[in-house]
Amino acid sequence: VALKRMLNFNVPPVKNSTGEPVWKVLIYDRFGQDIISPLLSVKELRDMGITLHLLLHSDRDAIPDVPAVYFVMPTEENIDRMCQDLRNQLYESYYLNFISAISRSKLEDIANAAIGANAVTQVAKVFDQYLNFITLEDDMFVLCNQNKELVSYRAINRPDITDTEMETIMDTIVDSLFCFFVTLGAIPIIRCSRGTAAEMVAVKLDKKLRENLRDARNSLFTGDTLGAGQFSFQRPLLVLVDRNIDLATPLHHTWTYQALVHDVLDFHLNRVNLEESTGMETSPAGARPKKKNKKSYDLTASDKFWQKHKGSPFPEVAESVQQELESYRAQEDEVKRLKSIMGIEGEDEGAISMLSDNTAKLTSAVSSLPELLEKKRLIDLHTNVATAVLEHIKSRKLDVYFEYEEKIMSKSTLDKSLLDMISDPDAGTPEDKMRLFLIYYISSAQAPSEIDLEQYKKALMDAGCNLAPLHYIKQWKAFAKMASAPTSYGSTTPKPLGLFSRVMNTGSQFVMEGVKNLVLKQQNLPVTRILDNLMEMKSNPETDDYRYFDPKMLRGSDSSVPRNKNPFQEAIVFVVGGGNYIEYQNLIDYIKGKQGKHVLYGCSELFNATQFIKQVGTFYNL
Secondary structure, three states: OHHHHHHOOOOOOOOOOOOOOOOEEEEEOHHHHHHHOOOOOHHHHHHOOEEEEEEOOOOOOOEEEEEEEEEEOOOHHHHHHHHHHHHOOOEEEEEEEEOOOOOHHHHHHHHHHHHHOOOHHHEEEEEEOOOOOEEEEOOEEEOOOOOHHHHOHHHHHOOOOOHHHHHHHHHHHHHHHHHHHHHHOOOOEEEEOOOOHHHHHHHHHHHHHHHHHHOHHHOOOOOOOHHHHOOOOOOOEEEEEEHHHOOOHHHOOOOEHHHHHHHHOEEEOOEEEEEEOOOOOOOOOOOOOOOOEEEEEEOOOOOHHHHHHOOOEHHHHHHHHHHHHHHHHHHHHHHHHHHHHHHHOOOOHHHHHHHHHHHHHHHHHHHOHHHHHHHHHHHHHHHHHHHHHHHHHHHHOHHHHHHHHHHHHOOOOOOOOHHHHHHOOOOOOHHHHHHHHHHHHHHOOOOOOHHHHHHHHHHHHHOOOOOHHHHHHHHHHHHHHHHOOOOOOOOOOOEEEEEOOHHHOOOOOOOOOOOEEEEOOOOOOHHHHHHHHHHOOOOOOOOOOOEEEOOOOOOOOOEOOOOOOOOOOEEEEEEEOOEOHHHHHHHHHHHHOOOOOEEEEEEOOEOOHHHHHHHHHHHHHO
């Protein structure tokens, strides 16, 4: 909503205006591009009058009779470039929008350039948009994508980090969270765990919101904000958790569609990149090997299949794709049948009476063609994506890993020893084995004895694993143990429903044999449990000493005692140090059972297990 308002020169777009939109160009930097691209397609931009969208630092030609909307971060080089645009008189008028608040001195730089270029009258509007965060779903956001290594798990947890570096990281996170709440138009009540990076974020965010509320004239939270109507009159709860309360989940193998896509494919800002295998045809000797085609697909809110199934267990997804395909074929056959009747029997007398009836049918069939084509596009897309995921599941036995890890995390009895799993040459990549072992290590109440550990290490090394991540997890566990008891992960395991019975009929394109048909039972992960305690005001040793901040209270008080005793309707969970789709899905499943309640999930960065292991592995080399 905020972006559309900005693209409409900062006036809310009128719903049913018939006239043409005002044609304009959009100039953004990489930050702006990352914010816009998951939300608005090129077609939607065009419908809003954006004929061209260009990067600020690309070579742009002058288009003197068109207004330009800028959407950029207020950085030194961006502002220099904007001043240059003014001097070169590139556009008819300039609407300058900053993703994050611009400082007074930089504003003066632009003003000076405008005076120098005799272009003051052409700078139509200058706005701070407070949009410095990336929305991936209606209920999920992440802070940034450009230079995300600055706020990564590794950056926050580096042993050699200086206080000033830490301050900078915290300020970056708080700036984005502040933007998030300005856009929502709500002042949250903040809870966080003590002695963690999350607490530093809470203190700074509380201060920043407080200062903004004090300044009544310029407060961003009065009346006419966008979000005023979005939330009920009750204020939302913001739960700030630290990644370190649960390091097992980011390493966990998963079984739901969206989380699997993120785990095994290249899935980034709602776009998945696939390498298409180009068949097995043999190229003539000496010819260059065929290049793999790269294909990318957007998995967005407008994709109904994705919205419906992104949280489903993978076997269900495969079955649904197959059903969609069959219903599509039936519709397609119907259109063909009508056409043939009409084409052949248009001559003789008897057909005329039939014609009027069939014309109506054909008209409706033809008018449903665009819908059919869209359906076909989505079926092809998900067939390709699901097939790519299935290849990984089968070649790496991910179903076995998922089931085994769930058993470890829920302390059930294991049917096969961990050493056998690690030593099995057919199951999984070295990284899969490392993930499994780390989860075992993190979840075990007693760390394995030195003798056992050596045995495991040897098996891991024989399997080709890089042991660097273990060193860090070992230190982390020793430290976390002093701080608290090990996190528990509930006590249910997935129930296999036998192998795929229905999908195995010969017509299916997904050859699922040998893959277990596991069904998930809802069990709350640590982050979800914490949210449940705080949202429902349950007393629980895990969360009883969480700090409580209310930026609206005149004096901040350091207490854990909530003033508000009623359960919350809306909550935002934010993970400092990085999040993942497994936790997001777990929260969504949890809130489904709560009537009329909403939860949003945010994190400083989104990583899959591969990226997380890389970050954790680098500590060892310091």
